[in-house]
Amino acid sequence: MMTAAVEGTSVLLSRFFYLYRFITHQFHCGMTTATYESLIYPELALVRQASRQLIRLSGATIATIINELADLARAETAFLLRENQRDLERMDPADPKYDRLQLSPARIATIAGELRQVASLPSPLNQILEERQLPQGLHLQRVSVPLGVVGVIYESRPNVTFDVFALCLQSGNASVLKGSRDAHYSNTAILQLIRTVLEPHGLAHVCYLAPSEREALPAILQAVGYIDVIIPRGSQGLIEFVRTHARVPVIETGAGIVHTYVDASADLAKARAIVTNAKARRVSVCNALDCLLVHETWLPQLAYLLEPLGQEHQCIVHADAQAYAHLQGGYPAALLQQATDHSFGTEFLSMQLAVKTVADLPAALEHIARYSSQHSEAIIAEDPAICEHFLRQVDAAVVYTNASTAFTDGAEFGLGAEIGISTQKLHARGPMALRELTSYKWMVRGNGQTR
Numbered sequence: 001m002m003t004a005a006v007e008g009t010s011v012l013l014s015r016f017f018y019l020y021r022f023i024t025h026q027f028h029c030g031m032t033t034a035t036y037e038s039l040i041y042p043e044l045a046l047v048r049q050a051s052r053q054l055i056r057l058s059g060a061t062i063a064t065i066i067n068e069l070a071d072l073a074r075a076e077t078a079f080l081l082r083e084n085q086r087d088l089e090r091m092d093p094a095d096p097k098y099d100r101l102q103l104s105p106a107r108i109a110t111i112a113g114e115l116r117q118v119a120s121l122p123s124p125l126n127q128i129l130e131e132r133q134l135p136q137g138l139h140l141q142r143v144s145v146p147l148g149v150v151g152v153i154y155e156s157r158p159n160v161t162f163d164v165f166a167l168c169l170q171s172g173n174a175s176v177l178k179g180s181r182d183a184h185y186s187n188t189a190i191l192q193l194i195r196t197v198l199e200p201h202g203l204a205h206v207c208y209l210a211p212s213e214r215e216a217l218p219a220i221l222q223a224v225g226y227i228d229v230i231i232p233r234g235s236q237g238l239i240e241f242v243r244t245h246a247r248v249p250v251i252e253t254g255a256g257i258v259h260t261y262v263d264a265s266a267d268l269a270k271a272r273a274i275v276t277n278a279k280a281r282r283v284s285v286c287n288a289l290d291c292l293l294v295h296e297t298w299l300p301q302l303a304y305l306l307e308p309l310g311q312e313h314q315c316i317v318h319a320d321a322q323a324y325a326h327l328q329g330g331y332p333a334a335l336l337q338q339a340t341d342h343s344f345g346t347e348f349l350s351m352q353l354a355v356k357t358v359a360d361l362p363a364a365l366e367h368i369a370r371y372s373s374q375h376s377e378a379i380i381a382e383d384p385a386i387c388e389h390f391l392r393q394v395d396a397a398v399v400y401t402n403a404s405t406a407f408t409d410g411a412e413f414g415l416g417a418e419i420g421i422s423t424q425k426l427h428a429r430g431p432m433a434l435r436e437l438t439s440y441k442w443m444v445r446g447n448g449q450t451r
Contacts, residue, residue, distance in 0.1 A: 037222075043205075046208075047149055070115035081105070084186045097156040107159065119170070141443045141445075145440060148228035150437060152231045154178070155183075160179075169207075171438055174206040180234075181212045232252065239255065255347045258287060259290070260275060261390070266380040268301055272305050274402070287405050292306075293368070302326050303329075317331060318339040318340070344371050373423055376397065418432055
């Protein structure tokens with residue numbers, strides 16, 4: 001059973017869920033984009049209006065709201081797991097998205113911890129980024145401000161609902177959330193908790209969960225005047241659809257086609273641990289390893305390098321001709337396949353790994369330049385010159401030497417939770433957290449100057 005705090009939702013919350021049920025019913029009766037717009041846009045107008053309240057909130061009030069949500073998430077773990085199970089029952093456990101969708105007591109505890117971390121971070125707002133006196137006597141400042149209303153579109157990851165809300169609130173932004181049908185019950189339950197902590201502060205409308213049907217997506221993408229920026233977080237197909245159809249500005253969080261290059265100078269034991277962690281820690285996330293580039297001098301030891309993946313994790317390996325020949329007899333035959341053209345440049349999101357043999361660092365750099373999604377790339381090498389060359393030459397949001405790409409994460413970078421990993425170069429790149437959810441404005445103070 002839910003606690004009295006959650007059960008005692010206000011008329012506003014009841015109205016929201018009535019609207020949501022109505023939308024779902026109408027969809028099954030054949031809703032059009034125009035119908036979605038007529039239902040969603042009045043809600044977005046309330047979000048826009050509510051966003052103007054946030055600039056007046058104190059940091060202490062914002063921290064209180066986020067910490068209250070962390071407490072409520074822990075208290076309502078059973079409720080969240082029950083609603084999450086309703087989503088899991090509709091998905092094949094073999095689907096790579098199943099792991100992303102699944103909540104557990106440990107994951108909810110981690111979410112609560114990340115919420116508290118966000119609450120403890122300093123506000124990114126009202127920071128003086130630049131200041132000077134102009135010759136005319138004008139005093140000039142460039143000051144950080146919220147983006148306004150941030151729309152985030154995501155797939156199968158209910159933790160994102162918590163993360164986006166907290167990061168947006170801490171950076172003074174209202175949030176419009178568009179989850180997928182896969183996580184419908186989970187996201188609806190999470191929003192119920194969010195609204196519960198917002199309502200006593202008169203802020204119920206600063207977070208809005210759009211209908212989960214994909215047919216509602218065009219209404220969000222075309223919500224000019226209601227939403228200031230849209231951030232898609234999910235598959236390459238989702239990101240491309242958003243990029244193609246959005247009229248609202250977009251910040252892309254691209255797919256993670258991730259490489260690790262084991263150089264001739266690498267420490268093999270170090271490489272074995274790093275490769276295993278990068279691939280097997282959690283295969284359904286965007287920072288997981290997809291393609292191992294191995295210097296040809298290591299081919300005789302390749303089976304040893306990949307042994308933990310084969311023996312402990314049953315990882316399917318798609319090996320090029322040279323690697324395949326050296327792995328035969330040393331890697332489980334049932335897990336070994338010959339690579340095809342489609343093996344490279346693929347984000348597996350499952351326990352599969354492509355292996356490519358290269359003759360030297362330039363060959364590895366060429367392969368990465370051709371197939372990388374510019375997310376996270378790594379080199380394992382003991383030669384400092386090789387490492388520095390790799391760091392400077394590889395064009396990616398995050399570039400590593402002698403470390404697992406699993407560290408590409410806002411929390412690991414000390415940023416709190418993250419909105420996503422931006423792979424583009426305008427405005428934000430890499431883990432997007434509080435600072436990346438701000439813009440700036442110029443403040444000019446004068447004393448009667450004219451031009």
